[in-house]
Amino acid sequence: MMDNSEGAQLRPGLWDTVNERYPGSMIVSADDVALVPLTRPIREARVAFVSSAGVQPRGTLPFDVVHPVGDYSFRRVPSTSRVEDLEIHQLKYPTDGAARDLNVIFPIERLQELAAEGAIGGLTPEFFSFIGYNMDPVSFERTLAQELADAVVAEQPDVVLLAPA
Amino acid sequence: MSVQYLKEAAITGDHDRLLRYVRLHLGDGNEDAGRKEIDKAWVEALKLLLDVPPTDREFILGAIDRQSAATLAHLFFHLHFYFVQRSGEWIHDGQL
Secondary structure: OOOOOHHHOOOOOOHHHHHHHOOOOOOOOOOOOOOOOOOOOHHHOEEEEEEOEOEEEOOOOOOOOOOOOEOOOOEEEEOOOOHHHEEEOEOOOOOHHHHHOHHHOOOHHHHHHHHHHOOOOEEOOEEEEOEOOEOOHHHHHHHHHHHHHHHHHHOOOOEEEEEOO | OOHHHHHHHHHHOOHHHHHHHHHHHHOOOOHHHHHHHHHHHHHHHHHHHOOOOOOOHHHHHHHHHHOOHHHHHHHHHHHHHHHHHHHOOOOOOOEO
16 A cells, blocks of 8 residues: 655655746736535535546547647546546656546546435536646636636536546 | 746747756656656667668658648657657656
C-alpha cells in the first residue's frame, strides 16, 4: 500500500518550488466565487462532475499535451459512459493507477452507482474534463474556465463535483 | 512561468529565460531532465537517418511551404515527444 505521508511524495518539495519554476503561473483572483448552500436534499440533487484529469471519450481529438503553453479546450464526457470507452491524454501526473481503474481519478462508475442507489438525485447528461497544464492564467480564466462554466450551468446541476488530477 | 513573463523575455531577447521554460516543459519541471530530453530526441532523429533511408522530402518541403510558422512550431514540439517516445526511454508520468 502506498504511504501517503509527506515523506513518500513522488517529487518531494515539488509544490515548494512551483512559483520559482513557473513564476506568474498561479492564478490569483480577488473575485472568488462564494459557495452557495444546497437548495435541495442530496438525494434529490442532480450532480455534475468536472475533472482536470484529461479524460476523454475514445476517438475524440486528444488533449494537446505537447503544446508549451497548454490546451484551453475541454471535452464533454457523457455521464453514461463506460470506463472502457474513455481514455486519458495527460503527461503531468502518473496515470498508472488510472489505467488500472479509471475511477481513482475520474470516479464515473461510483457516481453512476450513487445515482442508481438513489443516494444522489441523478447525474447531468454530460460530465467535463480538461488538462491542468495551462500556463496562461488569463487565457485559462477567460476562455476555458468561462466556456466550461457556461457548459456546466447549461446542464442545470444542483451540485458540481470538482476533482483536480 | 506565465505567458506574459515569457513574452517579456521574447521582447527583451532573454533567451536564457525562454530556454529554461522549454527545458522545464520538456523535463516536467526539471531543467536538467529537460536538457537531456532535448538531446535524446535529437539523437533518436539522427539515428534514423544514419543509413540514409528514403524519406518523403516533397512532404517535408510542402509542409514547410504551405503551413504557418505557428503550425510548424507546434509540430516541432510534437516531433520532440514523438522521438522521445520512440527512444523507449519515457520519463513522463502520463502519456501522449
